[in-house]
Amino acid sequence: MSSSAHASDAGPEHVDNKFEIFVQLAMLLAVITGVEIVMVYLPFMKWLIVGGLVTLSIVKFMFVIFYFMHLRWDKAFCTIMFFIGLVLATGTVWALLQIFSVGDSRPLTAPEPTPPPAAVAPAVAPAAH
Amino acid sequence: MSSHAGTIDHHHDPSTSTGIPNKKLLMWTFLASDCMFFGALIATHLIYRLHPPPGNPEPKVIFNPGLTSFSTFILLMSSLMMALAVNAIQKGNLKSMRLSLLTTIFFGCIFLGCQVFEFTEFVNEKHMTITNSILGSTFFTLTGTHGTHVAIGVLWLTLMYIRSFKPASATSGSWLGWAFVHLLVFAATVVLSMHVVLDLVFSALSTGFNAGMLGGFIRGNFLPVAGMIIGFGALRWLARSTGPVQFDEHNAVDVESMGLYWHFVDIVWIVIFTAVYLLEYI
Amino acid sequence: MDATVKSHFIGKEEKSAPRPRLLYRPTAKTGLMSWLTTVDHKRIGFLYGIFALFFFLVGGVEALLIRLQLMVPNNTVLTAEQYNMMFTMHGTTMIFLAVMPLSAAFFNYIMPLQIGARDVAFPRLNAFSLWTFVVGAIIINLGWFMKDGPPDAGWTGYSPLTSRLYNPDHSIDMWVMGLQLLGVASIAASLNFIVTIINLRAPGMTMMRLPVFTWMTLVTAFLIVLSFPAITIALVEVMMDRLFGANFFEVSNGGMPILWQHLFWVFGHPEVYILILPAMGIISEILPTFSRKPLYGYPIVVFSGACIGFLGFTVWSHHMFTTGMGTVATAAFSLATMAIAVPTGVKIFNWIGTLWGGHIQMRTPMLFALGFIWMFMIGGFSGVMHSAAPADAQQQDSYFVIAHFHYVLIGGSIFALLAGIQYWFPLMFGRMVSEFWGKLSFWVIFVGFNVTFFPMHFLGLNGMPRRTFTYDSNLGWNTPNFIATIGALILGVGIGIYFGVMIYTYFKGEKVGQDPWDGRTLEWSIHNPPHEYNFKVVPTVHARDAWWYEKHHKEEIAKEAAEHAKAEAAHGGIHMPFASIWPFVTSFGILIGAIGVSVLDHDPRPGFWGTKIAVSLLGGVVMFLGAYLWALEGNEGYHLHLEEEDGHGSAPAAKH
Amino acid sequence: MYLKSFSRTLARIGTRALVMASPLLLAGCDLNFWRMDGHQSTIDVAGPVARSQRDLFYITCDVTFVIFIIVASVLAYATFKFRARTEADAHAEPPPQGHGNPLVEIGLIAGSVFALVIIAIPTLKAIWYTYDVPEAEKANAYEVTATASQWWFKFEYPKEQINGVGPLTTGNELVIPAGRPVRIQLRTADVIHSFWVPKLAGKVDMIPNRGNAIWMEADQPGYFWGQCAEYCGDSHAVMRFRVIALNEKDFAAWLSAQKEPARVVAAVAAGSPQAKAQFASYKINEYGFTPKWDPGASVTPLENWQQQQFPNKDENPALIAQGRKLFQEKTCIGCHTVRGHEGVGITGPNLTHVGARTTIAAGLLENTPDQLARWLRHPNQVKPGNKMYNGGYIDPKTGKANFTLTEEDITALVAYLSSLK
């Protein structure tokens, strides 16, 4: 069976290296978090910062799942399994936010005036102020 | 098969069709499901941020970025320790694994402590409660659910840690009894120390931190502090070495599945940190 | 893949060392204890089936009361409150307590047999799912026995009707808590099924050789684990509102009740495919068997199943066409909904292709299966009519919807499940339902069903709204309603016959030997009723219809099996999991806790230990102890050696 | 053998079905129900919005019907053609084990997609058409606000302001101009309801904290039945309303009549009020009524409505004055407004011109003295759980009665309410 061969080459060396990989990765993640925290106070364009934050979060996310959670070393099927959930969840959240940002969804209690309630309202980006 | 040789391939289980151990597959599938779970919660929070009703508190005013950054960092470090624990047990290094587990638990407790502190502050000083505003409802429910996940994780880690002491010759019921004692002492110690530390932080915040205040605090909280110290002593004693145990690299998949859960809780926090906290500051 | 290798992942052999008292493994094989502690997927499946059929009858009686009330205008069989409870409980019961668990019964019983496994991947988790389902069912139905009464907010529980303001009693709390537990049970069971199908396939059983029923089990399980979290969160939010005064749906503080609808339907639409996909799987087993031909276009049928599952997540708002979503969202969901007709159609076409050129044997299961195709098609077409959003503005919440979904739910799911019961009955109990009575029940059900629900299309188009306890006589609704009620009574008689025959057959039916239908899949390769260990020797699979292949390659298989048997014996024989009481204890703890949370009043007395909190905590502690002891007892098993068993094994050599 | 049992089964079922159907035939039921021409028909429509929805429905019907015929014929053919007819047949060698044909599959998929496109295009058109009043007619559209409560409707005419009071407000009967688009803002005071007048337009929900609107137009003057279409609690089934479309002239006349304060009936002849309690009594739990307007009756519903606008002939001013007094004494004023008279409440429908409506209790009861009396006597039996009972007659907290009405009181109140034209 091919797995034995696979076992020996993926074996000891990898295992030994992992300690360092993990520590370095943790440092990297800490640095990214630091950058994120600083970033929100930078006087750049809003979309740039939002984009940057989202990218950095995704980077952190991917590092954690592929290294800490061993997806990198595991059978691809684990990755597929998790991504089915992840993609559907992301898609659903995205769709919900889209639906709720059209003018028709404006709640009556929302503060903006625009007297005729169902009138067209500008779409608001999620949680951005 | 390699399983009978010295090293175990931890990414392959020959008894299953795919080679992925059942527990690991279970955990990954569960995490896929949990993505939807947190997705729905985060969506709720963001939708209400999109449409804040008048008079809703302004998150910027309420949030405490320093504290949140600190607990984010702590959770990251706990993730590291968790990864190291898995690494250790895969190599059969039980001692190192226990140490890493304890550190993970420790960091987990700090995170929870920060959350308790944060919630207390929001309720008592910023006057945001679950009932008085929609922000309070979504925020406390979202972060509270995450906190519950962390707490479950801490409990799980603790149980795993205790299990790693199960003697190889578990011939009598006595071990079960000790396991319960161990668990109770562990839980009591954790709760007591979190109580003491949080109290200390609160009084330090109100009066400033100095030797006199510390003395006063210890005198005022003599029983909890003493209990805490006794608890740690008892834990040290319970963790003494009593010969060979029934926990080795074969259990790595148990630890690893638990680790997956713990890391997942961490990545959920990565998302919450960005989506709930950071985006408010732009 | 060498299936005989014992893995360290499964657990180590225990020298029967003395164990702590609490962790003694139960050994009863008969009697109450054996049922409470069983981890055998067949027994668990059987229990699911029994509970599901019981609740089907309960839901059916509720339906009959609904129909009696609507028989004539301004009728007074039920009061408004009673009627509203009735349809709420009817919908909830039928969907969550009848069809879903009946599907789960087949998942449990049949799926492991089809993939050549000895049990599911986590047998004790499986028991936990069963008991938690029972607990959820109890909690939901508790209201019948209390002064608060059962819930009455519709099975969709639209907020804010479920808020404390409009529903101050505990009925909604019970509904919320019960559904929550059913969610936990379903997710746990589905995780188990997914791991089982992915990981416990017999050697040679590649994914593209899985029987279609197993494939649909897999897709359904995915739908469950991915859609239930949405309703879990929605229910958590309702619970926070009700118990702790949160504002998720509290309009006075800016809450938006529409959010409930979104979260509910994000779950709710996949849910309807959770109800139909297992049915489609069953049909895809029955048609080939009775046409004596393999399924036409297997890969496409499988792929379309997965496709339906995926698309099912993209259409939820078609239940909300009248909520004023705006043009773009409405259009998007309208088109996405229509798209589902394509993969569904593909299945229908391939079923017809399966019949084409076959030797069709009109046995009872086949009748139900053909009935399914006809009725489901009609229901599907009215679904497509709904998907045209502007037309749906007239149909939504009218009897047209009632007609649509009863065609897909009864004509679809129930027909297929009844077919499945008939089909697998000989396997489960070694007895066969009489052809005459089986067919009679089919025709009575078929006629009754159409007489009941076809007129409802007219009712809906003629403007009769659903969920109305009464109507006036001047709207042209009298005749169709009367006919529908007559139809429901006929349907009731049909179901009565069906059940009567089944019970008779269980005790007195004609005994049959192995593989009475000349089946195609592995479950027919074993002794009936099956032994605890399913397969004497784990089979090796060489082709898609594995058993059919074995029957046509007897010598080759016999040799192979003998080798495997030797190898397995060398590894200590057949590995069986120990029974365990702890899953039951854990669920029991949940029951106590759930009663504490949802049924008891807030204790007005000051102090921490109000009864509500005390009972809830007690439940929590019992649950925790159950789970902890469950973990500590470990997942070891024991070994069976078959020498002393009787000769009926699974080895193909030993049969015929 | 199968065949035999099969035909035997069929025969049995046939007789059985006949036996079952006979009471139905005996009962003299209207077997023309498939014409679907009732008061709430979505097929027999009376306005452009409902018509576009119905036409779309017809398209979906046609397309699916054609597909059904094709698929069903093939299915039926396959079933009969390939049946195993004899015992021997059933046990014959299995047929060739074919596995499918990709070309056929692709063809069928393409066919289905094509069929869906035929449905999709008119669907998209209709979505945009039904969404809002067409641009060209926007200026001409009449605006109304409908607010639902458990279990009745309030209608406000924002363009018809009454000095010092606000917009003209009516309840449960919406009067609109015919031949002109009407845009209705949909609001709710409590739970979700849905506004549905099948002959004029498909429903749109009235959702808390959400500003929905619907538009509709009646081709001709007419009297239309509507009903709440979203389950909204105990009495959802009896939460009904009417829409009356009038030509431009009648509509203007109606508006000016409605803007008048409530009518005062002058005392012509002095004399003690002759209270008579002679209304029919009703069984507990008997809901609804059988109105006199069936299709084909001599008086059309609209004519009936128009007659209702005139003061009753034999009014008894003393009794009416007595009723007006009681209306105050029995705290009706706390929930109802009678503009120009005493009431100021907004919990219940505005009763300023309640006598001019054809129905009461949200389209449930015909507005006759009998039914009015019945409503006042047992609001909770007519409409379970409604606020006039819980809150008006009894205090929901204590369960104690706030007041009671004697039969004399009811007679007087009925006379008063009927006089409010």
Ligand code: HEA
């Ligand atoms: C088993 C459950 C089940 C299934 C399988 C379906 C299948 C479908 N349903 Fe149904 N539905 C329900 C259960 C189900 N539904 C329930 C319970 C409700 C009401 C919930 C409530 O409000 O309480 C509901 C309500 C519902 C609505 C909302 C109605 C409303 O409230 O306004 C809509 C709207 O689009 C809809 C559409 C569809 C469609 C398009 C399909 C499609 O999947 C159907 C596809 C099948 C076919 C089309 C037939 C075969 C195909 C061919 C032969 C190919 C060629 C055909 C074409 C090209 C057209 N359904």
Ligand code: HEA
């Ligand atoms: C799988 C799901 C399922 C099934 C199988 C059924 C089965 C039936 N349903 Fe269903 N129904 C729903 C799911 C289902 N329903 C849902 C989700 C709703 C919406 C709820 C809501 O609005 O919230 C609904 C609503 C609903 C309504 C609309 C209520 C309303 O909106 O006011 C009606 C009305 O006729 C109805 C009728 C029936 C009937 C007659 C049957 C029959 O098929 C029942 C057949 C069974 C029996 C008849 C009983 C068994 C037989 C015996 C016990 C033998 C003894 C009896 C005799 C001899 C007579 N149902």
Ligand code: CUA
């Ligand atoms: Cu209002 Cu139903």
Ligand SMILES: [Cu+2]
């Ligand atoms: Cu749907």
